[in-house]
Amino acid sequence: SATQLLRDPRELVNGVVPAAGREGLAGDTPASTGASDFSCNGATLETPPSYTYKNASLVNFVYPECQEKMRTALREVRARFGQKHPLVIDGKEIWTDKLLKSVNPSAPDEIIGYVAEAGIPETERAVKAARRAFETWARTPVEERCQLLERAAAILDRRRFELSAVEVFEVGKAWAEADGDIREAMDFCLFYAHQMRLMGYPRLTQNVPGEESYQHYWPRGVALVIAPWNFPVAILCGMVTAALVTGNAVIMKPAEPSAILGSLLMEVFQEAGVPPGVLNCLHGRGSVIGAYLVDHPDVEMIAFTGSREVGLRIWESAGKTRPGQRELKRVVCEMGGKNAVIVDSDADLDETIVDTIYSAFGYQGQKCSACSRLIALEENYERVMHRLLAAAASLRVGNPEQPGITVGPVIDETAYHRIQEIIEKGKTEATLAFQATNIPDKGYFIPPTIFTDVKPEMTLSQCEVFGPVLSVLKARDLDDAIRIANDTDYALTAGFFSRSPANIERIKAELVAGNVYVNRSCTGAVVGRHPFGGFKMSGGGTKAGGNDYLLNFLVPRVVTENIMRHGFAPETTPERRAEFLWPPQLDAGLGTARRA
Known part of the structure; x- marks a missing residue:
């Protein structure tokens, strides 16, 4: 049958049959491996349940039924404006x-x-x-504790369109960006469980x-x-x-x-x-x-x-x-980050430009992983700029309540004025190569902006903008590009577009960033697949x-026991055993009383 043909070969090898239709949400009971490698002072216990983690799916707003669900959610959320929590x-x-x-950053009133x-x-x-x-x-x-998280994931899934709609209104996210945020929350619940x-x-x-x-x-x-x-x-x-x-x-x-x-x-x-x-x-x-x-x-x-x-x-x-x-x-x-994407001389520009535009201007550049600097090699610079400026002109700026909007408002008035000041200063240091027009009069909208003739020491190269501003730098060669990319206080994400296996391997070894992406966007980390986090001034290196x-x-603890009994010891020692739970006596020791 088709079902048998589509079975995971590992099931046949290991003899493990997962629960039918398992999606990893609340109410599921993971299939046991049947092994007995637990011990509780010599007694064997059943192996804890296990299953293969699977990321939740994204909503595809191409489908009319998904669009209608989102429109309904937007109407229902709007009807609840003004509620107190x-x-x-x-x-x-x-x-x-x-x-x-x-307030709604698209309409602050x-x-x-x-x-x-x-x-x-x-x-x-x-x-x-x-x-x-x-x-x-x-x-x-x-x-x-794990089951609590799985129940939360199921509730997030059930309220998915409602929560996405609130994100559209409260933080100005476009439909797909809002849904991606809810999907990631579900993933965190399931992955950490x-x-x-x-x-x-x-x-x-x-x-x-x-x-x-x-x-x-x-x-x-x-x-x-x-x-x-x-x-x-x-x-x-x-x-x-x-x-x-x-x-x-x-x-x-x-x-x-x-x-x-x-x-x-x-x-x-x-x-x-x-x-x-x-x-x-x-x-x-x-x-x-x-x-x-x-x-x-x-x-x-x-x-x-x-x-x-x-x-x-x-x-x-x-x-x-x-x-x-x-x-x-x-x-x-x-x-934060001051993330750079390097474009090699042989890069596929169709791929490069699409992913760079998304990395730089998705959610108005208000991502710590956003592409803030584009570094193009001299021999490819003019071709990159021609394609980049044409693609930027196609961005749709407006109220994200409407489908198809790619750039919405920045979060609040403070951010609006701060980003405008950076843009004005940039005009005195570099060349304003592109700035979108047809910006809504109402709301905290910043036009997508691209600067060229940017130098590594400029504010545009060193300061995290956290807005829809992209700085383009020219590098003599790959050595120069790597030097420019690494010359910041931050080390969060970085990207590289190339067809050269040798250059790709070099970039993997030399770019200073917590997450290095090759031939794809430098944003959009997926839970479990792309552990996310940086070092230097981007963070403490956690993922x-x-x-x-x-x-x-957590704090680690080791418990060691001499199990020799009159010269004899068990022939085997189980790999794992039952939990050492937080002891009740700590209520009067390390717990509340310790701080009295």
Whole structure:
């Protein structure tokens, strides 16, 4: 039959038949391998469930039914404009006297909604709730924590068009960009659940007769998650799920411009069954509650994605030990980039131009991975520019509520004026080669802009713009291009277009970036396939969506036992064993009482 012909050959070799139609979402029970390689002080236990992780699919808006679902969602979300959303602390809705409003960057007079603004009292209450909840959550078995994430993924899938529509209004994303953000959030849920099942059980360090020595991991404690607005569901969800599945209690602070989406994600986890206090949602000013939480002695770790300026302040502050603090704070900091794409002399320009335009101007260039510098070799420069300028002229700028828009508004008035200042300064340093026209009068719209005659030392080459501005530099040869590309404080993404196998291999070895892409866009990392993150001033080298990302949220521990009994030892030592869960006695030791 067709079904038999399409079966994975590994199923036939291993004799493992996965659950029919498995998509990796909530309610699935992964197929057991049937092996028995677990031990609990000599007793064998069933192997933990396992399955092959699979990324969620993207919505294809070519199909009329998908377009209609999106239009319906946009109408329904618009009808809810002005709703108020509370803080969530210890599972309870908390209202305050102050509200923060969230507006539509395409039409700033439209208020998407309001959120309650937290002050220091609410923030302290959230820390205490998380501390209490941690003692129970840390002892919750790995499988239960993984299933919470899978239920959340299923709810995200069910609310996919609704959440995408909110992104269109609240942060100005085009349809496909908004859907991609929700898809990535689902992927984070499923991937981190999968990873935790693989690493969440004690594993034998070496097989030595007469001794069992197992390494395993415990959670860190209370994790603070500070998220950006540009991927308002995906990045927030990714950091939150990594902290939750590893057994930490979480205080999440969504970015102010995307506060409504933060509240909606909180609803998703509440529906999925997150226990009270395990996940708390605070809205407020970063300079007030964010700074307070970073300095708090009861916050063991901080996961941050955002600007270099804020990230460095967090890193510096977290390094100071304060009265009552018993843990060294762990900081996961993912910051910006000044990403370069090099075009070799023999590059396929059809491929190069399409991917460069998308990398530079997709979501208005408001991605830390966006192409900000295009470096073309001299012998190919004129051909590249001719094709690039023609392609840029085809960009559709407008309100992303309409299908087919490729460039929407920047996030707010502050960003609008900052980017305009960079463009005006660029006009005095370089040559303005292209600037789009037919820009909407209403809203924070910046025209896609291309500068040429840019030199490596100019502001346009060194400053992260975070807007629809592309700087084009000319290189003498590949040596010069690599030197220019690497000559920044950042090391996040980089790209190379070429047909030369030798040059491609050289680029793989010499480009200084956390993610190097060859003959494709330098944006659009996929969870599990492209672990994402940079170094230098782009971050601490962590890789979101990678096999080792969860280790940032854990502390390693080794338990060793002499198992010789009157000169005899078991013939075999199991590879893995049951969990060493967070011990109850720590409630009076390392838990709440330790900070009294």
